[in-house]
Amino acid sequence: MRTMQGWLHDTAGGLPRTFWYLWTGTLINRLGSFILIFIAIYLTQERDFSAAQAGLVLGLWGVGGAVGTTVGGTLADRWGRRPTLLTAHLGAASLMLALGFARDLWLIALGALLLGLFAEAARPAFGAMMIDVVPAKDRLRAFSLNYWAINLGFACAAVLAGFATEAGYLLLFVVNAVTTLITALIIFFKVSETHQPVVATAGGPKAQTGALRAILSDRVYLGFVTLNLFAALVFLQHISMLPIAMGDSGLSPATYGSVIALNGVLIVVGQLFVPRLIKGRSRSHVLALSAVVLGCGFGLTAFAETAWFYGLTVLxxxxxEMLNSPSNATLIAELSPNELRGRYQGVFSLSWQIAGAAAPVLGGLVREGAGNATLWMGCALIGGLVAVAHLISGPTRERRAAALRAVNQPAPPTPVGQQRATEAGEASLVTSPGSPPTENAAGAPAGEAR
Structure with a gap:
């Protein structure tokens, strides 16, 4: 009993109350996340669209998401995390209902574009708020717990939605909208603003005007984001091409729901143990191993024909995926300057949205032009290349993260006598004409002092 209590405390103890409100909102929202799971099947079977038309709609969803994450990251830093989250969730809930009633292709395409924009605008604000409220030493387990909630909801949603389709697809849209609205209400009543504006000092960053330049000059971070983009192109085939492949094998939507639910079930069972498993290990090695396993799993889909084999590939x-998520989350937090957290989260989310737009289109083209087996073996090849790239670029990322931690670390308290002498020296600098302003190391712009 003591061992179990100790494990529970080490896993979930001591985290801020705001984190648990966010965690609860995540769980509720994901419990109703029916549409993203079944959108490909809905478009091809219920609306009788072709695979190319379905790919277009999914691609527009990704395009909207790309715009949403960019706008959401900027608003999270300028407007605040809380108002950005509320606006994004309320807009997503409204558009979810509108999409459920749309029938014409152009209306569904427009609805998917706008829904992607609002739904994904919440992602960078949510990530920035998590970093705001959770101390650095607790972020690995906090992000793991949040990821656990995402997949607990996902597993339940996949199974429930598979059976709910028998009552009509409109029910999926309604439930998804209601859970999104409940999440907005939790944020409205229980979550306060966490963003603390950074006061610019002489020689410090100009966070608002120089944000884009700072990010574009951060080659280390952009390289990390690029690797995530390629991994996401592989991973997101489970939403676009996997259900179509299972349909070609004669398997029903309910079977797809049950098979894909294994993804959430395994994460629910195992994700709470992953932080201990990877703690203290090289994140570059963990991410490389993750890419190899991800590629192998999708590569084996080329040989799947039965439900149990598809289930094995998912597992x-x-x-x-389980190895990738916590390592990614902590790296984003450590590579993001405090004053640009929302934007850095937005850029990382942008890689997912670009992949969301490109994955169904590229997957469909490869599948139709070169065959099903070529698509999945190509996924395996990409996974291997991403793994090699992580091993090569990892040491540089860790040096950047260590430098940024040192820059942002509070200075130790100065002894009283020394402090008086320092203050006297600073006063003489202030009164001396032509004295240059002192540099604020803690506010060095991204990409310059690390």
Missing amino acids: IWTIG
Whole structure:
């Protein structure tokens, strides 16, 4: 009993109350996340769209998401995390209902574009708020717990939605909208603003005007984001091409729901143990292993024909996903300057949205032009290349993270006598004409002092 209590405390103890409100909102929202799971099946079977038309709609969803994450990251830093989250969730809930009633292709395409924009605008604000409220030493387990909630909801949603389709697809849109609205209400009543504006000092960053330049000059971070983009192109095939492949094998939507639910079930069972498993290990090695396992899982899909074989492939690539998520989350937090957290989160989310737009289109083209087996073996090849890139670029990322931690670390308290002498020296600098302003190391712009 003591061992179990100790494990529970080490896993979930001591985290801020705001984190648990966010965690609860995540769980509720994901419990109703029916549409993203079944959108490909809905478009091809219920609306009788072709695979190319379905790919277009999914691609527009990704395009909207790309715009949403960019706008959401900027608003999270300028407007605040809380108002950005509320606006994004309320807009997403409204558009979810509108999309459920749309029938014409152009209306569904427009609805998917706008829904992607609002739904994904919440992502960078949410990530920035998590970093705001959770101390650095607790972020690995906090992000793991949040990821656990995402997948607990996902597993339940996949199974429930598979059966709910028998009552009509409109029910999926309604439930998804209601859970999104409940999440907005939790944020409205229980979550306060966490963003603390950074006061610019002489020689310090100009966070608002120089944000884009700072990010574009941060080659280390952009390289990390690029690797995530390629991994996401592989991973997101489970939403676009996997259900179509299972349909070609004669398997029903309910079977797809049950098979894909294995992804959430495995994460729910195992994700709470992953932080201990990878703690103290090289994040570059963990991310490389994750890419290899992810590629192998999707590569084996080329040989799947039965439900159990598809389920086996899902279990394999899920292990890769479990290793990837917490390492990614902590790296984003450590590579993001405090004053640009929202924007850095937005850029990382942008890689997912670009992949969301490109994955169904590229997957469909490869599948139709070169065959199903070529698509999945190509996924395996990409996974291997991403793994090699992580091993090569990892040491540089860790040096950047260490430098940024040192820059942002509060200075130790100065002894009283020394402090008086320092203050006297600073006073003489202030009164001396032509004295240059002192540099604020803690506010060095991204990409310059690390």
